[in-house]
Amino acid sequence: MSDVITTDLLVIGAGSGGLSVAAGAVQMGARVVLIEKGRMGGDCLNYGCIPSKSLLAAAKAARHLSHPGQMGAQIDGFSVDFKKAHDHVHQVIASIAPHDSVERFEKLGVTVIKGAARFTGPREVMADGKTIRAKRIIIATGSSARVPPIDGLDQIHYYTNETIFDLETRPDHLLIIGAGPIGLEMAQAFRRLGSDVTVLERFKPLPKDDPDLAAVALDQLSAEGIDIRSDIDIKQVRAADGGVEIKAQKDGQDLTIRGSHLLIAAGRAPNVGGLDLAAAGVEHSEKGIPTDARLRTSNKRIFAIGDVRGGLQFTHVAGYEAGIVIRNALFRLPSKADYTAVPWVTYTDPELAQVGLTEAEARERHGDAVQILTADYKDNDRARTEGITAGRVKLMVKDGRPIGASMVGVAAGELIQIWALAISQKLKVSAVAGMIAPYPTLGEINKRVAGAYFTDRLFSDRMKKIVRFIQKLG
Ligand SMILES: Cc1cc2nc3c(=O)[nH]c(=O)nc-3n(C[C@H](O)[C@H](O)[C@H](O)COP(=O)(O)OP(=O)(O)OC[C@H]3O[C@@H](n4cnc5c(N)ncnc54)[C@H](O)[C@@H]3O)c2cc1C
Numbered sequence: 001m002s003d004v005i006t007t008d009l010l011v012i013g014a015g016s017g018g019l020s021v022a023a024g025a026v027q028m029g030a031r032v033v034l035i036e037k038g039r040m041g042g043d044c045l046n047y048g049c050i051p052s053k054s055l056l057a058a059a060k061a062a063r064h065l066s067h068p069g070q071m072g073a074q075i076d077g078f079s080v081d082f083k084k085a086h087d088h089v090h091q092v093i094a095s096i097a098p099h100d101s102v103e104r105f106e107k108l109g110v111t112v113i114k115g116a117a118r119f120t121g122p123r124e125v126m127a128d129g130k131t132i133r134a135k136r137i138i139i140a141t142g143s144s145a146r147v148p149p150i151d152g153l154d155q156i157h158y159y160t161n162e163t164i165f166d167l168e169t170r171p172d173h174l175l176i177i178g179a180g181p182i183g184l185e186m187a188q189a190f191r192r193l194g195s196d197v198t199v200l201e202r203f204k205p206l207p208k209d210d211p212d213l214a215a216v217a218l219d220q221l222s223a224e225g226i227d228i229r230s231d232i233d234i235k236q237v238r239a240a241d242g243g244v245e246i247k248a249q250k251d252g253q254d255l256t257i258r259g260s261h262l263l264i265a266a267g268r269a270p271n272v273g274g275l276d277l278a279a280a281g282v283e284h285s286e287k288g289i290p291t292d293a294r295l296r297t298s299n300k301r302i303f304a305i306g307d308v309r310g311g312l313q314f315t316h317v318a319g320y321e322a323g324i325v326i327r328n329a330l331f332r333l334p335s336k337a338d339y340t341a342v343p344w345v346t347y348t349d350p351e352l353a354q355v356g357l358t359e360a361e362a363r364e365r366h367g368d369a370v371q372i373l374t375a376d377y378k379d380n381d382r383a384r385t386e387g388i389t390a391g392r393v394k395l396m397v398k399d400g401r402p403i404g405a406s407m408v409g410v411a412a413g414e415l416i417q418i419w420a421l422a423i424s425q426k427l428k429v430s431a432v433a434g435m436i437a438p439y440p441t442l443g444e445i446n447k448r449v450a451g452a453y454f455t456d457r458l459f460s461d462r463m464k465k466i467v468r469f470i471q472k473l474g
């Protein structure tokens with residue numbers, strides 16, 4: 001007979017979403033059990049955001065040293081110690097790990113079980129030989145690299161986001177399948193650390209972002225020597241000469257591409273294997289576990305959050321959904337998720353950021369009622385002083401309110417946040433246009449693009465007539 005634990009909330013998965021639910025709920029007085037089969041912290045800490053941004057930081061340092069620019073700094077001789085870049089990545093992970101650790105969560109009062117969870121009924125789960133019965137259950141099991149069905153892939157060694165950060169020596173030539181955010185962030189990181197990099201994309205790179213702005217980031221990647229090939233139909237892979245050989249077609253032409261290492265970055269698959277969702281009456285598809293706006297699955301006492309839903313797959317979305325679930329599961333409030341102001345950033349250099357609707361989405365939804373405004377980094381004084389003039393912000397406005405913003409440039413991920421606030425709070429464009437921004441800052445670009453909304457009205461013939469008339473009054 002196994003141990004039986006009864007609890008208010010059972011959380012499956014100790015990643016970005018699960019940890020947020022568990023920490024919030026236990027500190028509000030609920031009894032919480034948390035089950036994790038792998039490393040505490042999930043993908044973001046161990047195999048995702050943190051290692052990728054740390055490797056990009058190492059790569060940026062290398063880039064600055066190897067390309068000091070025209071401002072007087074010079075360097076004689078330059079080399080990269082790849083092992084030190086690897087060590088930096090793992091030191092950063094280790095520095096954050098205590099925050100997500102079993103010890104911290106047990107101290108908060110959470111019962112942590114290390115093991116793989118499996119449903120044995122609509123309100124019952126087994127893990128590590130224990131049976132857990134819960135009033136509400138949250139599935140936060142995340143996603144894994146989707147391995148495309150390419151002939152020969154199962155015969156060779158390849159890397160995914162779970163293994164690439166363990167490399168201690170620099171690949172000579174990294175081949176990457178997939179030009180989404182994972183593929184392109186890794187492409188720039190490895191290129192700047194000295195690898196040759198070829199990215200093979202079935203369709204177009206970064207399809208979810210504004211194509212004009214994505215082109216600015218892609219041009220920079222190409223200028224740094226990354227070979228990005230679109231519309232590639234990969235037919236076969238095989239081991240060759242100690243590396244990898246890919247046979248593909250583009251526009252009907254046969255291609256052979258060789259490299260030393262292969263990274264798969266071709267999208268994500270939900271982690272549902274082994275959960276026995278059928279035993280709990282939870283429906284799912286190959287995309288993920290569908291939920292209603294309250295994040296309830298087909299079993300109304302079981303919620304799904306984060307990557308496993310197959311929606312927007314970001315740490316901040318998993319964290320946001322954790323808050324929605326706490327309101328529903330703990331307080332029984334009918335709180336609904338609203339994704340209209342979710343920002344995302346691809347951390348290439350320059351960064352590519354988006355919140356709300358893209359230009360294409362805004363035009364499709366609102367036609368001529370939408371106004372598109374732009375401002376360029378090259379017209380921003382701080383961008384000039386810093387020598388970072390490749391960049392642009394695009395603002396989508398309807399009825400005087402922002403409904404979307406797209407940005408490419410240095411620090412775009414920081415600068416987009418004012419638009420996330422404006423859209424979520426339904427502020428008018430005038431709120432940003434009228435803000436006093438410190439000079440000279442990159443942030444002035446947001447005031448400038450907002451100001452553009454009023455330029456035609458302020459500097460119109462009608463306004464000129466009004467001003468002249470008033471001046472005549474004495
Ligand atoms: C390379 C890369 C870079 C990324 N960069 C960013 C970024 O910069 N910004 C951003 O916002 N997002 C980024 N992401 C996405 C981000 O990592 C995910 O959106 C986020 O981790 C999702 O959180 P989650 O809680 O849904 O899943 P996870 O954090 O993956 O956690 C799920 C946990 O559930 C556990 N689990 C699975 N099945 C079971 C089971 N049966 N029993 C018990 N435990 C189980 C897993 O072991 C895992 O620990 C990146 C992803 C990758 C791969």
Ligand SMILES: NC(=O)c1ccc[n+]([C@@H]2O[C@H](COP(=O)([O-])OP(=O)(O)OC[C@H]3O[C@@H](n4cnc5c(N)ncnc54)[C@H](O)[C@@H]3O)[C@@H](O)[C@H]2O)c1
Nearest residue numbers: 148178179180181182183201202265266267313345346347
């Ligand atoms: N900066 C960030 O916030 C960040 C960084 C990395 C990942 N993420 C999250 O992780 C998710 C997954 O990232 P991703 O880059 O793996 O997925 P993605 O779905 O965004 O991109 C995968 C790309 O691989 C291509 N592809 C698929 N099969 C292929 C094949 N057989 N041959 C060639 N190309 C193929 C697709 O066409 C697509 O463009 C992202 O959507 C995002 O939510 C976020």
